[in-house]
Amino acid sequence: MHIDSLSIKSNIGNYSVNVCGDNAFIKEISGLANAIFIIDENVWNFHKDSSLFSLKDCDKIILPINEEKKNLETVQNLYSQIMERSPKRNLNIVSIGGGIVQDLTGFVASTLYRGVNWIYIPTTLLAQADSCIGAKTSLNFESFKNLIGTFYPPAEIYIYSEFLKTLNEQDYYSGVGEIAKLQLIAGKPHALEFINSLDKVDQIDSEIILRLIKGCLNIKKDFIENDEFDTGRRNLLNFGHCFGHAIESSTNFLIPHGQAVTLGTIAANITAKQKGYLDETEEKFIREKILLPIFKTKNNINFNYEKIIAAMMKDKKNTGQGLALIMMDNNYQMFKITDLSKQEAIETLKEMEKILGSLL
Ligand SMILES: NC(=O)c1ccc[n+]([C@@H]2O[C@H](COP(=O)([O-])OP(=O)(O)OC[C@H]3O[C@@H](n4cnc5c(N)ncnc54)[C@H](O)[C@@H]3O)[C@@H](O)[C@H]2O)c1
Ligand SMILES: [Zn+2]
Structure with a gap:
């Protein structure tokens, strides 16, 4: 059962996001002709006897993944595995x-x-x-993150919140991190509403999570429909x-x-504060009420300034003399600068390390 849907306009082909209330959509897709299912190994192991049960007899590639495997080599392996099946151009890839x-x-x-x-x-999430x-x-290339890629939307997307129940804490809050970013971009009323829903987010309350997912997709839709190829506002x-x-x-x-x-x-907010775009009270408020409560990473992070700055210098968003940085001002308006100096970035990292203290 689809409980909601959202259509996205695209220069490549319009597509839709279907929010599903149960797993009937998987059964439907399992009957698709010429389909190859490419499934994350962890997802398959967690859900093969439940949500994904109807895919038991379908043609599948079960893929072990991690960030280091997001590269051309894995892509070539996938081409080989697909071509072994002598597919036709009317092939359907379901991932x-x-x-x-x-x-x-x-x-x-x-x-x-x-x-x-x-x-x-x-x-x-x-x-x-x-x-x-x-x-x-x-795709990542050598040490360059997301250097290689294309613009190509899926024809259909299906959202089913049941999958989220098996995420570990870090991966769940990784999604919450992107949600928080989008809520800040959407402006202060959204950010305040997000703060009010944080308890429910911690409880993985399906209703709140679905509401946030739909809210975020709508916020992002506005940016991507007006600048799909990322030449300006996106x-x-x-x-x-x-x-x-x-x-x-790094x-x-x-x-x-x-x-x-x-x-x-x-x-970014510390830099905005240091450069006078964001008041100290607002920076502290956002950090303490939104960002620190959702930072759940327990790994001991080696916070190496030189490595971080070196990685920032390789960022494909750099077009000017200095480093590129998106910041927000007191009115939650986002803007981009391209002349952040190395020294300014180091000042930010120093202050951040002091604030985060034992978390790092
Ligand atoms: N293309 C884009 O527009 C875009 C946008 C943002 C991020 N990204 C990329 O997305 C990647 C991060 O994606 P992600 O956070 O979804 O991480 P991910 O795909 O690495 O998944 C995180 C971990 O969760 C596991 N997993 C996935 N679903 C699960 C489930 N339902 N239950 C239990 N475990 C599950 C995975 O096996 C993995 O170990 C990065 O490479 C990032 O660059 C792409
Ligand atoms: Zn991201």
């Missing part, structure tokens, strides 16, 4: 998993025969609330990602993506 499976299979779907039909079932729309597919969705990506790659992906984004958001 089931989080953002990594989305990026890998989206890239495969967009390049095989220059594009085959692709259906995506996101299973992490991050993928359901954020990455499933926007049409980006990204850049602002990278709030939290400039320091975030750098922290993520710590060898020890921190899940959305948790790195939470640190990146704290860092």
Whole structure:
């Protein structure tokens, strides 16, 4: 049963997100002709006897993944496994998993025969609330995060909140990190509402989570429909990602993506405060009421300034003389600068380390 749906306009082909109340949609998709299901190994192990039961006899590739495998080598393996099946151009790829499976299979779907039909079932909170729309597919190359990619949306997306129940704490709060970022981008009333719902978020309350997922997809829809190819306003969705990506790659992906984004958001706000765009009270309020409560990473993070700055310098968003950074002001308006100096970034990291203290 579909309880809701959202259509997204795209230059490549409009697509829709279906929010499902039960797993009847999986049974329906299991009957699709010429389909190959590419499923995250963890998701398959957790859900093969429940939500995914009807896929038992379907043609499947069960994929073990991690951030280090989000590369061309895995893509080539997938091409081989698909071609062994002598597929036709009317092949349907159905992928089931989080953002990594989305990026890998989206890239495969967009390049095989220059594009085959692709259906995506996101299973992490991050993928359901954020990455499933926007049409980006990204691969890492050497130490460059998301360097290679295409724009290619799935034809259909199905959201089923039952999958979220098996996420571990870090991966769940990784999704909450991207949700918090989008709520801040949407403005102060959204941010305040998010603070009020945090207790329910901690309890993984399905109703609140679904409401937040739909809210986030609507916020992102506005940015991607008006700038799908990321040449202007869509850049602002990278709030939290400039320091975030750098922290993520400089710590060898020890921190899940959305948790790195939470640190990146704290860092962006500290810079905005240091440069006079954001009041001290507002920076502290956002940090203490939104960002720190959702930072649940317990790994001992090696916070190496030089490595973080070196990674920031490799960011593909850099176009000017200095480092690129998206920040917010007191009115929760996002803006981009391209001339952040190394020294300013170091000042931010120093203050952040002091504030976070024992968390790092
Ligand atoms: N293409 C885009 O627009 C876009 C946007 C944001 C992020 N991303 C990318 O997405 C990736 C992060 O995605 P993610 O946070 O979804 O992580 P992920 O795909 O790495 O999944 C996180 C972990 O959860 C497991 N998992 C997935 N679903 C599960 C479930 N239902 N139950 C239990 N375990 C489950 C996975 O096996 C993995 O170990 C990053 O590579 C990031 O760059 C892409
Ligand atoms: Zn992200």
